[in-house]
Amino acid sequence: MTKSIYFPLVxxxxxxxxxxxxxxxxxxxxxxxxxxxxKMSDFFKLSGRVSIVxxxxxxxxxxxxxxxxxxxxxxxxxxxxxxxxxxxEDIINLSLIEVIPSLGLPDPRGEIFRKVWAAxxxxxxxxxxxxxNLLLMTRLSKVMSVN
Amino acid sequence: xxxRFPSKEWTEAYRQAVNSNPAYAEAGKDWTHGTVALxxxxxxxxxxxxxxxxxxxxxxxxCRSTRYDEAEKVREEAAFxxxxxxxxxxxxxxxxxxxxxxxxxxxLRLTKGHLPTMIRYVQSSKQLVASAAQVPxxxxx
Numbered sequence: 001m002t003k004s005i006y007f008p009l010v011x012x013x014x015x016x017x018x019x020x021x022x023x024x025x026x027x028x029x030x031x032x033x034x035x036x037x038x039k040m041s042d043f044f045k046l047s048g049r050v051s052i053v054x055x056x057x058x059x060x061x062x063x064x065x066x067x068x069x070x071x072x073x074x075x076x077x078x079x080x081x082x083x084x085x086x087x088x089e090d091i092i093n094l095s096l097i098e099v100i101p102s103l104g105l106p107d108p109r110g111e112i113f114r115k116v117w118a119a120x121x122x123x124x125x126x127x128x129x130x131x132x133n134l135l136l137m138t139r140l141s142k143v144m145s146v147n
Numbered sequence: 148x149x150x151r152f153p154s155k156e157w158t159e160a161y162r163q164a165v166n167s168n169p170a171y172a173e174a175g176k177d178w179t180h181g182t183v184a185l186x187x188x189x190x191x192x193x194x195x196x197x198x199x200x201x202x203x204x205x206x207x208x209x210c211r212s213t214r215y216d217e218a219e220k221v222r223e224e225a226a227f228x229x230x231x232x233x234x235x236x237x238x239x240x241x242x243x244x245x246x247x248x249x250x251x252x253x254x255l256r257l258t259k260g261h262l263p264t265m266i267r268y269v270q271s272s273k274q275l276v277a278s279a280a281q282v283p284x285x286x287x288x
């Protein structure tokens with residue numbers, strides 16, 4: 001019964017069917033919400049647009065969150081609140097960041113966290129708009145994390 | 148000796164290559180999530196009349212057995228199914244296409260399986276596929 005509530009909330013926009021990363025992100029978030037219903041409270045608070053640019057594979061998508069609904073678009077759609085640019089490996093690593101279970105926040109002691117932190121310092125990952133959208137990014141991290 | 152791709156013989160040689168890859172043994176040591184099927188889409192121009200699958204029974208860093216069969220017989224039982232056309236698999240085997248990048252570009256598709264698990268084991272997947280480069284392969288084109 002709960003599945004019928006979760007699944008319609010995450011959708012691919014027309015034109016995004018051939019964007020493999022968009023399909024992966026939509027599938028990942030859908031599956032995370034199904035596996036971990038406690039992530040739903042963060043998902044329902046998410047509002048805004050986040051674009052991801054995987055530079056080495058030239059794939060771009062925009063996640064449009066609207067308090068309990070997510071539409072994943074091909075390319076940049078609208079004006080993103082946050083834009084993440086990086087290599088495909090760095091983008092994947094963002095969903096692998098270790099989480100402190102009791103807090104649901106990234107664990108700075110984690111191996112992947114340190115890789116992502118190094119990539120950010122070296123500007124291999126660039127996140128535009130994160131500082132002014134910290135809550136959005138924190139909630140998004142929780143919803144996208146596979147840990 | 149070379150093995151025609153795809154075939155039963157190639158699939159068995161692939162099993163041996165996987166088990167000879169120490170990087171896969173390490174990256175896949177915690178994998179207990181079931182079998183993986185690699186599906187080559189039908190391509191009658193090179194004699195592949197139906198979608199064909201190589202089913203890999205991988206467990207804790209070891210490929211225990213393989214099967215080469217029609218995909219429609221395999222999709223049901225496999226825990227994970229990755230599908231692509233012949234030329235894309237050739238690029239993957241030749242090391243010209245990283246499987247994760249291929250998935251992001253929509254070239255390879257995960258048509259069945261738990262995506263967060265696949266992402267969690269992305270290094271294992273890479274090493275599994277990288278093992279294919281060690282198989283002396285005779286391509287149909």
